[in-house]
Amino acid sequence: MSSPKSPTEYDDIGDIDITLMTLRKPTELKKVIDSVPKPVRSVPKNGLPMWYRLGLESKLPVPKMPLGKIIFARGKIGEDVRRVGLGGTGPQPTFDLTDPYCHNVSYDYVPMHDPHLAHHFAQKPARNRMKFLGFCTKDGRAVCSLKEFNQYRKYLYNQFMDRIHQEMKRLDERARDDLTLRRVEVDVARRLQVFIRAERTREHLERIAQEHADEWAEKKRQAKEQEKKIQARMKYLAEYNEKQRKERAARAYEKQNRIKQRVQAAAEMELRRKITMVRQWRANEKKRVNRLKQEKEAKQKRLETEANNKWMARVEAQNKKIQEESLLLKLYAEDMNAGAMRRAKKAEIYAYNTDLELQRIRLANWKLMHGGHAKAAQLVRKMGVEFEKSKRGAKGMSLELAHRMAAEAMTTALSTQGDALMTLGQARARMDIETILPPAPIKLLDEVLESVVMEFARRRVNLLLRDVERVVRHRAADVFFVDYRPRPKKSMKKHKRYSMQLATELARQYATVQGQAILFGDIVNIQSDETTDQIMKSVKDRPPTPVPSKTKLAEVTFIDRVEDLPDPVAVPSYLPERRKLLEMVNAAAKLLSRNVSQTVHKGMDVTIGKVTLPVMRHPMEWGEAVEGLASAVVNNRVNADCADIRRTGEFLANRILKSLQQEMKIEKEKKKHPKTSGDAESEPQSDFYVPDRANSPEKEESPKT
Structure with missing residues (x-):
């Protein structure tokens, strides 16, 4: 029998379905066949496992095997294999006159299976001679060829089918007997009912007769x-x-x-x-x-x-x-x-x-050792001291708590590089909120801010994906349909390659933040209210603007009134988080446009006008692509190895190539069935000739109008 498959081999559901479809389903006839014992010796010893699953009507195939691996033998020498092979449980075979010329089964005389010659073959010299010539095995079995063994299997199959027919005949007789018994029982019950009714009628008549x-x-x-x-x-x-x-x-x-x-x-x-x-x-x-x-x-x-x-x-x-x-x-x-x-x-x-890279890391460590962390720690300590002075007398306020709140606020505010004064203003506002509000409202505010940032990222990413798809498809269509939509000839300038043209176009559209769909609204040029006739100095010749240190900015922030400081929430253009998101979206636009353009260029075959769709291991929808890229932008995971960038690029390339494939089918159909004139397009086709319509010019012009 075949060895059972391991669990890993059943991962392919399609193969299991095909195997189940090819299996034979159990039927009533199969149950009858299984109830009859099969003849013994239908498969040789040490046979292949698949031979035991073959029916007797099938021949044993010729296997490629080592010499002497399988020996075909119908039985021992001197045995009548035509009677022994059928077993002793069933009825003995009878004369079969359906094949008088032995076309189906050969009944050739085999001396080695003649019971009357058993005493001759049992002699030791004869047995040794037969073993030497290869006519018998060591245990006394007579060797035969595969053809003779298949003839013997055909004989066993005929006898086996005779037993099945006898069993089916016996079952039919039993079914008829059961049906007869049921009919007799029904008839007896009916006669009993008639007898009971007759007795009741007789008793009723006797009673009336007495009256x-x-x-x-x-x-x-x-x-x-x-x-x-x-x-x-x-x-x-x-x-x-x-x-x-x-x-x-x-x-x-x-x-x-x-x-x-x-x-x-x-x-x-x-x-x-x-x-x-x-x-x-x-x-x-x-x-x-x-x-x-x-x-x-x-x-x-x-x-x-x-x-x-x-x-x-x-x-x-x-x-x-x-x-x-x-x-x-x-x-x-x-x-x-x-x-x-x-x-x-x-x-x-x-x-x-x-x-x-190691040299860069050594240089960065050297810079940090010479004042990077020390200046930040000094600023946090100064902020804590000033905040403790301004909030002295508040419930639970201490210098340690002020230092801890200042460190947390600066860590949150310094997520990106921004205006120093605005960064300190954000830290001041957050520390004031933590002092006034309990932790639960602060958590709600953080969640609201996170949801707002995520929604902003989704909107920008949605616009980004639409712009990238539009630009890449437009440039790809110009190259893909160059043989189907010829353009008018222009000046004899050397055109750039497709990849260089597309890279230049995308770099022009997405290299800068200004003037694109991924920005915060449109750019408006505001005219100056006053004009002067004096000659202004250029920026190059101006003296540098003095920049105060962060320690002085911390003193100004925590000593002055909050009303005098600019509100970081009311002035959205100064929020460093928004600038950071825009930078991430800009970086995502560059990476995504390059990946999509390369994938689309690989999938197009301009020579024959065919498209090869990329293999998508994980099918996506538009919402999934927007959500994945937005999370990458918010979590600062936009880089060349980002999985979300790769999956989104495959998704956009698949959409662009599918649209190009559909449009190419339409173009090929138009080219295959061109229309002769404009009249043929407007005038409907007719199967019959109408003389009036052909003669009258008004009726000819009516469809055109």
């Missing part, structure tokens, strides 16, 4: 008289019927004599016809035997020729395969050498870049 005795006596006398009349009538009819029967018997005897004479004449004619038929059959049989002999010789010659041709083809195929393998090994060795050289060069480049 009306005189009336019934008169009726009884009349009934006796009527009975006498009926008996006389019946006697007369019996005599009449006897007379009629004797007359019919005489006529039937005469008719029988005539039939006997005709039957004798027909028998003589049939005998002559049979003699003629036997003579004709013998002549035809002789012709058939000669024809079969000629066909057998021709078939043997044809098989020998086919075997020789197959052998020569196999030799040529193996020689060709050896040559191909040697060529492939040579190519493989060359590829491995080239790959080794590429890997060595790549390792050198990687080592050089690693050294540069």
